[in-house]
Amino acid sequence: MQSDDTGDIPLIDHCKEYIKQKYEKPGAVFLEPVHRIDRPVSGIVIMARTSKSLERMNEIFRRKEIEKKYFAIVENQPREMSGRLIHWLIRDREKRKSFVYEKQAEGSLNAELHYEVLIELQGKYLLEIILQTGRPHQIRAQLAAISSPIQGDLKYGAPKANSDGNISLHNRYVSFLHPVKKEKIEVKAPLLATVEWQLFLTLAENR
DSSP states (O other), rough: OOOOOTOOOHHHHHHHHHHHTTTTSSSOHHHHHHEEOOOEEEEEEEESSHHHHHHHHHHHHHTEEEEEEEEESSOOOOOSSSSEEEEEEEETTTEEEEESSSSTTTOHHHHHEEEEEEEEEEEEEEEEEEEEOTTHHHHHHHHHHOOOOEEEETGTTSSSTTTTTOSSSSEEEEEEETTOOEEEEEEOOOOOOHHHHHHHHHHHTTO
């Protein structure tokens, strides 16, 4: 999403260049991320093109007036086919990892989500996840805490990496009220064009 110590060109720089060319903008382009996803995750990101929209979108997130749905593939079926997970997370910036606690601890932040197992396919499970909070690595950490780490997520206990180096977590759907036009915005990101993701999608749509 943004510059880090790898030196790779971040997504925000690509987007600024796109806007500069599309709208023939002279000088610097204002663009700030409102909603981020982790580097190995696919799907929707949200950026604001003006400082006013950034302020208003941040308020929408603060008030939780936004709906976010993710798809995740796990190899260990959760004990319950659907449920609500409530944990407390502490972010370790040096290790770039969030640690899960069952009870509130010093420096921890509340983390809540709802999940549902949609499909089973060859010993793997497609989960739909609705976030109630937006903490760093929240989905990854909370699913690992119930012994269902996301496929390919070595950082949180998956037994092996995916061949492309990503993890099987996708920000599928976002809905919110436009901060200026007050129109409902709905965005659905297509899944990666891999055989596995497309098989899961076909089965999910035919439920």
